[in-house]
Amino acid sequence: MTMLEDSLRGMFADRVQSLPSINDPASVAIRRGRAARRRRTAASSVAAALALLVTVGGIMSLRDLSGGNGGRESPVIAFNGQPDAEPTGPPVEPRPTKDTGIGLDLWAGDRLWTTDGRALPLTGVGTVTRIYRVPTGWVYGGAGGIRFLRTDGSSISLSGNRDRWVLSPGGDQLAFVIETALYVARVSDTGLAVRTRVDVPAGTSPVAFLDRSVVVTSDSGGFDVLDPARPYQPHWNTDVTAVYGPHDGALRGLVSGTGEQQPCLAELRSTGTGLVVERTGTCALDLGRGTTGDRTTPDGAWLAESRANDVRLVDLGRAVGGHTEAVACPVRTTVPPAWADDRTLLTADDRGVVLCRADGSQQVVPLPAGVSAQWQFVPKLTAAPPPPATTATPPPSTNAVAAGR
Numbered sequence: 001m002t003m004l005e006d007s008l009r010g011m012f013a014d015r016v017q018s019l020p021s022i023n024d025p026a027s028v029a030i031r032r033g034r035a036a037r038r039r040r041t042a043a044s045s046v047a048a049a050l051a052l053l054v055t056v057g058g059i060m061s062l063r064d065l066s067g068g069n070g071g072r073e074s075p076v077i078a079f080n081g082q083p084d085a086e087p088t089g090p091p092v093e094p095r096p097t098k099d100t101g102i103g104l105d106l107w108a109g110d111r112l113w114t115t116d117g118r119a120l121p122l123t124g125v126g127t128v129t130r131i132y133r134v135p136t137g138w139v140y141g142g143a144g145g146i147r148f149l150r151t152d153g154s155s156i157s158l159s160g161n162r163d164r165w166v167l168s169p170g171g172d173q174l175a176f177v178i179e180t181a182l183y184v185a186r187v188s189d190t191g192l193a194v195r196t197r198v199d200v201p202a203g204t205s206p207v208a209f210l211d212r213s214v215v216v217t218s219d220s221g222g223f224d225v226l227d228p229a230r231p232y233q234p235h236w237n238t239d240v241t242a243v244y245g246p247h248d249g250a251l252r253g254l255v256s257g258t259g260e261q262q263p264c265l266a267e268l269r270s271t272g273t274g275l276v277v278e279r280t281g282t283c284a285l286d287l288g289r290g291t292t293g294d295r296t297t298p299d300g301a302w303l304a305e306s307r308a309n310d311v312r313l314v315d316l317g318r319a320v321g322g323h324t325e326a327v328a329c330p331v332r333t334t335v336p337p338a339w340a341d342d343r344t345l346l347t348a349d350d351r352g353v354v355l356c357r358a359d360g361s362q363q364v365v366p367l368p369a370g371v372s373a374q375w376q377f378v379p380k381l382t383a384a385p386p387p388p389a390t391t392a393t394p395p396p397s398t399n400a401v402a403a404g405r
Contacts, residue, residue: 101365102353103340105138105378107131112138112149112378113371120153129163133380134171136189141165146176150189158192168209169246169298171381175206175214175228182206184214184228196228210246213270217243223253225270235274242288243268244316247300250278252316257283265319281320285312297342298382302358304337304345311337311347313358329356338377346377 099115106113110128112120122128125142132139138149139158146158146165158174159165165176167187173195174187182200185192203219213225222236223243241263242254251268255277264283268275287305295304296316303319305312305326313327331354333347340346343358355363367375 100368102346102368103344103355104338104346104380105133106368106371106375107140107378108372108375111372113368113375117368119370120149120151122149122155123147124155124157131378132167132171133378133382134167134187135382138378139167139171139174139187146174148187148189148191156189156191158187164205166206166208166214167381169300169381173209175209177204177206180204182214182216182226182228182232198226198228198230198232200226200232201234208243208245208251210251210270211249215243215251215275224274237275239277240266240268240275244303245296245300247296247316251275252296252300252303252320254287255280262286265316267320279320282322282324284324285314285319285326287314295337297339298380299342301342302339302345304339306333306337308332311345311356313345313356315358327356327358327360329354329362331356335376338379340380 100113100117102115105115107122107128110122112122112131114120120138122131122140124147125140125144128140128142130141137151140147140149141162143162145160145162147155148158149155159176159178161176161178165174167174172187173184174192175182175184177183177200180200180202182198182204183194184196185194200216201218204216205219206214207217207223208215210225212229213227215223215225217223218236220236222238223240224234224236226232239256240253241256244252244254246252251270253266253268254263255266257264262283262285265281265285265287267278267281269278285305287303296302301316303314303316305314309330309332311329311331311333313329315323315325315327318325329345329347331347331349333349333354335348337345337347337356340355345356345358347354347356351364352366353364355365
């Protein structure tokens with residue numbers, strides 16, 4: 001044995017007899033050994049923690065790069081609980097800018113320019129023929145059907161119907177005909193919720209809402225009104241040649257004059273046997289025979305009438321009472337006029353957009369930069385509160401909750 005071993009053995013033997021000195025060689029050796037073991041244990045723990053941190057950080061970095069779902073993109077969940085299809089147009093991020101000052105959106109071809117300076121695509125219907133601003137987006141249609149445009153630029157299919165459709169004054173109801181069935185549905189950015197269905201004769205088209213009823217016209221002429229919640233019995237009034245829209249529970253439109261007389265403005269009421277003329281107004285205004293409510297104000301009180309050298313603003317209430325006065329806006333308009341509000345009509349000429357007001361005042365506003373040629377105004381439908389909802393079986397070509405296709 002070595003001298004060190006002999007010494008340690010002797011000290012251990014002496015510990016049985018008496019307490020060792022604090023600084024005896026054996027105690028010092030034991031303390032140093034224990035300290036060394038503690039340092040090695042701590043170093044090993046720190047190294048393990050660092051290794052774990054690096055490993056977790058690497059996993060998170062790879063997950064971020066791969067989309068956070070094992071390299072797969074997370075699906076966008078639609079309201080019906082199924083993955084939504086890709087938007088029909090490229091996503092468009094909102095770009096809040098200074099208001100254009102026009103008061104209505106503009107559109108041309110397959111493009112929409114909003115009042116806050118954004119450009120959104122109009123896809124999925126071919127050539128766009130009609131578009132309206134509604135409380136939650138836009139409804140537009142063409143040969144390929146009717147779609148709802150969301151504010152992010154994506155759109156969903158509402159119906160495969162082409163031209164036989166009309167929106168309510170509030171923009172939240174849609175009446176449309178598929179073959180020989182007329183449907184009335186609530187419309188929103190998730191699709192259609194069909195309320196009622198009624199059979200109608202072939203060639204029937206909806207042209208206006210009157211409270212809960214729908215005003216219709218026929219390819220063979222005449223107008224009628226039906227309650228979509230009841231079986232329809234036709235009572236065509238062929239004396240009515242145009243319907244402008246509702247006001248205070250009645251309709252304003254044109255009825256045939258006598259002899260060489262021009263058609264006369266009239267107030268129409270709905271009865272159990274169709275439309276009847278409640279009173280006849282002036283026949284001297286030579287009003288056009290358009291059958292759409294786009295020409296009237298949101299409240300139905302004023303009518304816009306385009307002529308060769310100006311646009312007339314007609315107070316329908318006074319005209320039904322026999323008055324022939326009208327407010328002239330001396331603009332040779334290049335686009336169909338549209339109402340921005342109950343007393344402001346928008347027209348256009350080579351100066352830009354012209355605001356014509358019912359009090360006779362005017363204002364010119366330049367077009368926003370980048371608007372294409374052949375543009376038009378987008379009428380705004382936000383006037384009426386929604387009616388009570390009922391339920392009905394949806395049509396085969398309509399999605400109660402539709403995903404973009």
